[in-house]
Amino acid sequence: MTGAEPLLEAADLHVWIEGSHILQGVSFTMPRRGVTALLGRNGVGKTTTVKALLGLVPRTGRVRFDGADTTALPTHAIVARGIGYVPEDRGVFSALTVAENLRLAERRTGRPRYGLVHELFPELRERAAQPAGTLSGGQQQMLAIGRALLNDNALLVVDEPTKGLAPRIVAEVADAVARAAERVPVLLVEQNLPLVRRVADRAVVLDAGRVIHTGPATDLLDDPDRVRSLLGVGRSAPAGNTTGRHT
Amino acid sequence: MSTIVLLTLTGLGLGALYFLIASGLSLIFGLMDVLNFAHGAFLAIGAYGTWWASEYLPGAGPDGFGFLLAVAFGVAAGTLAATLVELCVIRPLYGRHREQILATVGLSLAVPALLQAVWGADPLPFPRPDLVSGTVGVLGVNVPRDRFLLILAAVALFTALWLFNARTRYGLIVRAGVQDRAMVTALGIDVRKAFTLVFAIGGAAAALAGALGGLYFGVVTPTQGLSLLIFAFIVVVIGGTTSLTGCAVASLAVGLVQQFANYYTVAGLGDIAVVVLLALVLLTRQGGLAARKSAERVA
Numbered sequence: 067m068t069g070a071e072p073l074l075e076a077a078d079l080h081v082w083i084e085g086s087h088i089l090q091g092v093s094f095t096m097p098r099r100g101v102t103a104l105l106g107r108n109g110v111g112k113t114t115t116v117k118a119l120l121g122l123v124p125r126t127g128r129v130r131f132d133g134a135d136t137t138a139l140p141t142h143a144i145v146a147r148g149i150g151y152v153p154e155d156r157g158v159f160s161a162l163t164v165a166e167n168l169r170l171a172e173r174r175t176g177r178p179r180y181g182l183v184h185e186l187f188p189e190l191r192e193r194a195a196q197p198a199g200t201l202s203g204g205q206q207q208m209l210a211i212g213r214a215l216l217n218d219n220a221l222l223v224v225d226e227p228t229k230g231l232a233p234r235i236v237a238e239v240a241d242a243v244a245r246a247a248e249r250v251p252v253l254l255v256e257q258n259l260p261l262v263r264r265v266a267d268r269a270v271v272l273d274a275g276r277v278i279h280t281g282p283a284t285d286l287l288d289d290p291d292r293v294r295s296l297l298g299v300g301r302s303a304p305a306g307n308t309t310g311r312h313t
Numbered sequence: 314m315s316t317i318v319l320l321t322l323t324g325l326g327l328g329a330l331y332f333l334i335a336s337g338l339s340l341i342f343g344l345m346d347v348l349n350f351a352h353g354a355f356l357a358i359g360a361y362g363t364w365w366a367s368e369y370l371p372g373a374g375p376d377g378f379g380f381l382l383a384v385a386f387g388v389a390a391g392t393l394a395a396t397l398v399e400l401c402v403i404r405p406l407y408g409r410h411r412e413q414i415l416a417t418v419g420l421s422l423a424v425p426a427l428l429q430a431v432w433g434a435d436p437l438p439f440p441r442p443d444l445v446s447g448t449v450g451v452l453g454v455n456v457p458r459d460r461f462l463l464i465l466a467a468v469a470l471f472t473a474l475w476l477f478n479a480r481t482r483y484g485l486i487v488r489a490g491v492q493d494r495a496m497v498t499a500l501g502i503d504v505r506k507a508f509t510l511v512f513a514i515g516g517a518a519a520a521l522a523g524a525l526g527g528l529y530f531g532v533v534t535p536t537q538g539l540s541l542l543i544f545a546f547i548v549v550v551i552g553g554t555t556s557l558t559g560c561a562v563a564s565l566a567v568g569l570v571q572q573f574a575n576y577y578t579v580a581g582l583g584d585i586a587v588v589v590l591l592a593l594v595l596l597t598r599q600g601g602l603a604a605r606k607s608a609e610r611v612a
Contacts, residue, residue: 141495170489
């Protein structure tokens, strides 16, 4: 393993779901530093790509993570190699308390970083005994991100963290993602272009189950014509405003 | 009054027996989404294991500590059988419900056939220790002692399962897995280990039901598990498929309804009364008694 070797590599990923060919040969690499944004219109296969990387859907192709071929590994073994996952629907366990949701994420290797999680999200400590199902959407998102940060992971995979949140909460979650990105490489699926502009170093754009663009995020976002043609957006919002979505 | 006391206590005893069987079934269905028709086979293995040990196992016997050892042997046999079934039959079939049903139905028929081939179809007299023989007077009525043993065992199992769910990491995994198994694996947890453990616990509970059911019926037969399994399924549906408390309440309700209906109507009508109870619950509370208590689901 060398510094130049990608942290994550997807090669020719194909996914079929109920007869539909959702991913049609997705290939991209992710460096060991910074935030890589996975972009694209609705339904192009962004979430499916993430699930394919983690082995959550049956797929063909090859996946390498942190210098090892993880293609044949089950999901729990892939994640245990050092991935924190924040799914699109947050994936919190509503019947468990906040503390139990966090405790569930503890791994045998390494000490759980409760100090870091509570520093980033003090509310999680205050609401430790509260059932997660009674939290607001923003609080659930913080719990999901906190849970992913609990272990000393090599990669954070965050799928649409601002989706469905009120504008005020979007800003809080965007701050949390930005702070998390200071500590660990992040693969970020997001349609909120101001957030992408704020945190992302690289962009990978999907369309119809294929990668159609890779490169520096700012190069893409600073070019309105490419943003329009690749993402179907009239214009990208300025960097300071993280509450707008491009759809 | 004395009739009501007698019917209530014997009904609670029968309900306790149903809980011993149904709790494992509910646990397995709740976490693993597996309709385990082989559950009755674990019960039969527990019953025959206990009977065999009381007859032939050195140190074991029909009374005292020897009987306890025989019950432990029967429970161990049922647990081992459940573990092997999970590893060899169920694990390759996760997510394939049709095949699971075929495989477990096959086991539910094969195990009694095997028991019948070895020990015959005739009922075998089950050992009855002195401590649970005869009756004990309660409010002027004589209640068979073994009913109290069943109730005690059910309370102990309920407490043990509650502690397992509430206080252990595997219990936490089970409670989370009931809601979203894929997300549990996405946290880096090998949920298959929890599946095996839960299946083994369910098998142990069923085997214990087999051993204590032998006391209740006085005999063991190869098909005892099959007939009791029908009521266990009814209990699971009435109680809600993922609630331990719902399972306990439903077990008692089914046991009491069956006893009272059998006495106050025509003998044998108790079974029909239980089906009527099932229909009433499904018509009024789809999802069973625990349907509105999803936040309290434990397994």
